[in-house]
Amino acid sequence: MVLSLFFLPSPSDTGTTRLRRLAVWLLVLVALAVYGAFGRQLFLLSTLGTVFLYVVLTQAWNILGGYGGYLNFGMVTFFGVGAYASAVLFQYFELSPFLTAPLAGLVSAVLGLLIGIPTLRIRGAYFALVTMIITFAVQTLVLDLPVTQGALGIYLQPLKLSPLNLERLFYFLFLGCAVIVTVLVYAIEHSNFGWALIAIREDEDAAEIVGVRTVEVKWIANGIAAFIAGVVGGLYAQRIMYIEPTGTFAFDISLNVVLMAVIGGAGTWQGPLIGAPLVLLVADALRVTVTSEVNRAIFSVVVILIALFIPGGVMGVWTRWRRGSKRKPAGAP
């Protein structure tokens, strides 16, 4: 089989232990699905819908950022371009974003390649900084171009559903996307492609010497991430039914994605599943007592501490703890 070339057997795990670990996540998934079907609290459904949206974005970021070590500080660009692609297609051709979301993904992926071709040839932090600059460039463009109606924004047609059913629809839509993308990232983690990305992160020169086509691998990873972000961007446009440049291209979204990945554990498929709910739910819980700025300040301190002292975030701590409990730790990490 061709696939067996790409999916390597994991040396340390036997089938049953892996199954047991996956079972926990499957249980969570079933619980979420049950809640989605029967839950009646509008607020909770909507918050969880947003959590799933961020899980998708963070997983997409994780492919190049977590495994490949190339940090994208402009994830919102792909997301916003996707949202606008869908909205513009609706505005001029009356096409529902549900149909055009894949198309929005393609538009984002093309943009991703356009950004990636010059910047991903270069090592180091240039990619990170350019992605940030691009966000402003695209935002300015959207503000100025006649097609996007500038600061006026674009209204989309409301769906004929009760508020509860509407939230439920997007709850399941984003949950579905999150599951698909997580499975994809899991597959990447256990494939040659994933190992190529990890090799790039660890030592790009060495990776090149052993025959990894580093530049192409980075382009593809960035393209996939852009595609995913574009698709959920299109769906998001339909969810909020009105988009305008400032909110759709808010730098905060890029920021949240990086925070979530780093806190949960970048470079693991579980990281975004932990990071996104952790950041969003804690932020929601804190919102009653402190402002969002205080909140952000606290999270940024946490991120600094994690980056400097706890590489791997929550997942890093978890794996080290598990290893430590199995056998005596071999000195400091």
Next chain:
Amino acid sequence: MLDHLAAIISDGILLGLIYAIAGLGLSLVLGIMGIVNVAHSAFIMLGSFFAFELFRRLGVDPIIAFFLALPVFFLLGTIVYRLLLIRVERVSQSQGLVAMFGLMVLIENLSTIAWTTDTRVITASYTNASLVFGSLYIAQVKLIAGVLALVLTFLFWAFLRFTLAGRAIRAMGQNRDAALSVGIDVRKLSAVMFGLGIACAGAAGVALGMIFPFSPNTQVQWLAWAFLVVILGGLGRVANTLIAGLVIGLLQTVCTAFLPFDYVYLVLYVLLAAILVLRREGLTLAVKRAI
């Protein structure tokens, strides 16, 4: 028409001088220490608020604030170095980047708590005045800020060129190990270097605050500008940074004058992409952290 052109060019040069000092600190820290200081623009924003508070509370003129900012931000920079950068230097580049990113977010949000997200301006006595040369009008405040920027650039150049510390810093940028083995205190000089970079950011913030409105949550766009200057000018060279700043300032004013929309970002991005493709060997060598 000719007057119009002269106005565009003089405006571009003055803005360019200010962009140059906005990029200077970033370029030196990246070129010599190998650290991408993503928080650079946050310090620029702090510089603007430093001038704003001095002006509002004590009536200190922004010109004086510009020079006051240098020691204050130098001190701030060395403190940040001792607390954070020492550890950033030890971890991998992407982890260091995340940490610096966290610092940027922290400063931005602490500033938002202190000053809210309102857009501020500094209105000194000369803010709206213009100098007239024949039929050419030059905004006085831009002239002042531009001259201050030029002075600062010259000071930096002279410091790196003629003083012993400057020479040691350049040696450190070329080869850290060799510098260490001839008896240069690399750790101490790194602190000085980072302090200088932040001092430069603070002073640039004062100059930018004299001309542009500012608020805590728009600071990131200055990072984009500073970074453009760095990419165009290369790393760790004062003169090149100055030229790069001038080019970008001129490009901006020319673009805004002749293009129908605010396409300046797009033009600059195309420029950026072209430079990244053309100069990638040189950049790769320079960006690699000194081993």
